[in-house]
Amino acid sequence: MAHWKQRTVAKRVSCTGIGLHSGRPATLTLAPAAADAGITFVRMDLGIEIPARNELVVDTMLSTSVAVGKARVSTVEHVMAALHGMGIDNCRVEVDGPEIPILDGSAAPFVCLVHEAGVKELSAGRRYLVVDRAVELRDGDKVARLEPSDAFSVEFTADFGHPLITNQSFRVTLTDRSFEREIARARTFCFLRDIERMQAMGLARGGSLENAIVVDDFSILNPEGLRFPDEFARHKVLDAVGDLALLGMPVVGAFSATKSGHAMNQALVKKVLAEASSHRVVRVSAEADAPSIHARVPVAVPGGQIA
Numbered sequence: 001m002a003h004w005k006q007r008t009v010a011k012r013v014s015c016t017g018i019g020l021h022s023g024r025p026a027t028l029t030l031a032p033a034a035a036d037a038g039i040t041f042v043r044m045d046l047g048i049e050i051p052a053r054n055e056l057v058v059d060t061m062l063s064t065s066v067a068v069g070k071a072r073v074s075t076v077e078h079v080m081a082a083l084h085g086m087g088i089d090n091c092r093v094e095v096d097g098p099e100i101p102i103l104d105g106s107a108a109p110f111v112c113l114v115h116e117a118g119v120k121e122l123s124a125g126r127r128y129l130v131v132d133r134a135v136e137l138r139d140g141d142k143v144a145r146l147e148p149s150d151a152f153s154v155e156f157t158a159d160f161g162h163p164l165i166t167n168q169s170f171r172v173t174l175t176d177r178s179f180e181r182e183i184a185r186a187r188t189f190c191f192l193r194d195i196e197r198m199q200a201m202g203l204a205r206g207g208s209l210e211n212a213i214v215v216d217d218f219s220i221l222n223p224e225g226l227r228f229p230d231e232f233a234r235h236k237v238l239d240a241v242g243d244l245a246l247l248g249m250p251v252v253g254a255f256s257a258t259k260s261g262h263a264m265n266q267a268l269v270k271k272v273l274a275e276a277s278s279h280r281v282v283r284v285s286a287e288a289d290a291p292s293i294h295a296r297v298p299v300a301v302p303g304g305q306i307a
């Protein structure tokens with residue numbers, strides 16, 4: 001494949017699961033989309049399309065939600081991470097309710113769906129958001145930063161003041177394979193002490209040991225244990241990849257964060273988009289050969305590496 005062309009999924013593929021917060025069953029379908037369409041969520045029950053763009057983000061409390069009017073889709077970050085991490089530029093993400101199914105709490109089931117669908121190359125060249133100047137947000141000891149780099153890398157330091165999650169860092173340079181191998185399987189996590197509080201607020205109704213790591217004061221309650229020793233930091237990297245996907249195109253830049261979350265990540269995305277001098281949008285000619293591209297757009301972005 002020529003890696004400078006936009007990609008979509010080759011055919012429709014579906015899965016069914018429950019929403020983490022609503023506890024309701026939902027069916028999700030990935031469907032092909034045209035070049036430059038981007039990722040669009042489609043509320044099939046309402047017939048409303050919601051483009052996956054930062055300006056349509058309405059809620060970042062526990063997950064990232066996008067909405068057009070009253071039509072909302074919640075918990076978009078894991079499927080966004082999977083599509084972005086697998087180098088899918090354009091896709092319709094159809095869902096028959098207000099929440100993306102949580103499945104196993106990671107991005108791995110969505111990566112499997114992309115494999116099941118296959119990848120189709122489109123005739124248009126890809127667009128990249130190339131970071132030219134660092135943009136940073138700070139709030140006490142929380143930091144989120146995007147700076148120039150010749151690759152797309154994500155680094156996260158998680159620190160929850162908990163014996164199992166103290167100063168845990170993970171850094172990855174993203175390519176198709178590194179996302180799938182090192183990030184996709186990392187599951188979401190929560191603290192036992194927060195679950196009762198969340199359920200009293202009507203949240204996490206679908207939460208269980210099947211779709212989240214649950215941690216009490218000292219230990220992990222899941223009988224199977226962790227998938228990676230640093231699964232918590234890896235999942236925060238996964239969330240950040242999903243949040244940065246709302247920039248609307250692959251990023252050429254280095255993201256690093258300490259103790260940030262969806263709200264801060266989306267605020268950073270908003271700031272980058274608002275500061276025109278912080279970045280350029282580069283469209284790669286679909287006919288160009290890889291070596292001439294290499295001088296302008298680096299190779300290490302999902303779907304961008306030279307085979």
Ligand SMILES: [Zn+2]
Binds near residue numbers: 077078188235
């Ligand atoms: Zn997450």
